Amino acid sequence: MKKHNFNAGPSILPQEVIENAAKAVLDFNGSGLSLLSISHRTKDFDAVMDQAIGLFHELLDIPENYKIIFLGGGASTQFFEVPANFLNTKAGYVNTGVWSKKAIKEAKRYGQVEVLATSEDKNFTYIPKGFAIPTDLDYLHITTNNTIYGTEYHEDIDSPVPVIADMSSDILSRPIDVKKYAMIYGGAQKNLAPAGVTFAIIREDMLDKIVRDLPTMVNYKTHTENNSMFNTPPVFPIYVLAETLKWAKNLGGVKELYRRNVEKATLLYDEIDRNPLFRGTTAKEDRSLMNICFVMSEGNEGLADAFMEFAKSKGMVGLKGHRLVGGFRASCYNALPKESVEALVACMQEFEKMHK
Structure with missing residues (x-):
């Protein structure tokens, strides 16, 4: 039976990327050595690093005055590294869920944190809008997509202060x-690579604002000045990341990925809205393209376990919602084919017929 991978992360990757990675594990670039045991100081791996950086610049149209680095520790490490480097007096944060709250907690260790807006009043089911941004902030921090609750920013924020975004x-x-961001960072295990590498895109002028005496590995300059190789980088995830970027370029780039993601999300949200057994859990204007959250409709809550088992019998994997919110979550990352969403919709429709 074909499996349809809706896991929230580590998540689905393109099949051709997985196959290329498997070959490289056995023999990297015709070297006779496994990718898992090559030196990161070789010319072959230098080429991988350069390719990953170059494709990032190309696909996201990143200006030349931005540095791209690859780090360990996941986005959770960035929650403290961002304020360690850039919070000198006061920073503003928007609280849109668990990951925002974790970032806020870490930032408070380094300076004053002002929570400018929050959606906690409605269990993070919407994105706050129209809030004031003080001009005396060192930066404004946002989390652009909230995997647990299924909300997402759909427009870049206009801000009078530097914007730092967790785009994991x-x-x-x-x-x-x-250009509207001073820094973008994220764990790569959703749309880019297996767990183990974190990307950071940093505008160069921000590096001049680092005034705190930091441990060497925490200082972003350490990594920008050493091309992410001050110490041994996560070689295998960076290789897969480069392969994923190649796949994205060959597909047609971000514009084509976005078209496909809108198509997939529209297909599933339309079924959630149509099917009397289910209902969405987030404000419609803030619905995530990546993490589609839903529950059984009022009066049908008792069918939740039965639907989960039925979905599993049809090859659906990873549909269980996060433990904090329950219900169901279909993570529709870039590599998830439309066919998987169609299969889930057909599963929901068949379940509906069984319970009329």
């Missing part, structure tokens, strides 16, 4: 204007 779960899924 929607990077490369939609067009963005990188």
Whole structure:
């Protein structure tokens, strides 16, 4: 039976990328050595690093005055590294869920944090809008896609202060204007690579604002000045990331990925809205393209376990909602084929017929 992978992360990757990675594990670039045991100081891996950086610049139209680095530790490490480097007096944060709250907690260790807006009053089911942004902030921090609750920013913020964005779960899924951000970072295990590498895109002028005496590995300059190789980088995930970027380029780039993501999301949200057994859980204007959250409709809550088992019998994997919100979550990252969404919709329709 074909499996349809809706896991929230680590998530589905393109099949051809997985196949190329498997070959490289056995023999990297005709070297006779496994990718898992090559030196990161070789010319062959230098080429991989350069390719990953070059494709990032190309696909996201990143200006030349931005540095791209690859780090370990996941986005959770960036929650403290961002304020360690850039919070000198006061920073503003928008609280849109668990990951925002974790980032806020870490930032408070380094300076004053002002929560400018929050959607906690409605269990993070919408994106706050129209809030004031003080001009005396060192930066404004946002989380662009909220995997647990299924909300997403659909437009870049206009801000009088530098914007730093955690784009772990929607990077490369939609067009963005990188020039509106001072820094973009994220764990790669949603749309780019297996777990183990974190990307950071940093505008060069921000590096001049680092005044705190930092541990060497925490200082972003350490990594920008050493092409992400001050210490051994996560070689295998970076290789897969480069392969994923190649796949995205060959597909037609971010514009084509966005078209496909809108198509997939529209297909599933339309079924959720049509099917009397289900209902969506987030404000319609803020619905995520990446993480589509839904529950059984009022009066049908008792069918939740039965639907989960039925979906599993049809090859659906990873549909269970996060433990904080329950219900169901279909993560529709870039590599998820439309056919998988069609299969889920057909599964929901068949379940509906069984329970009329």
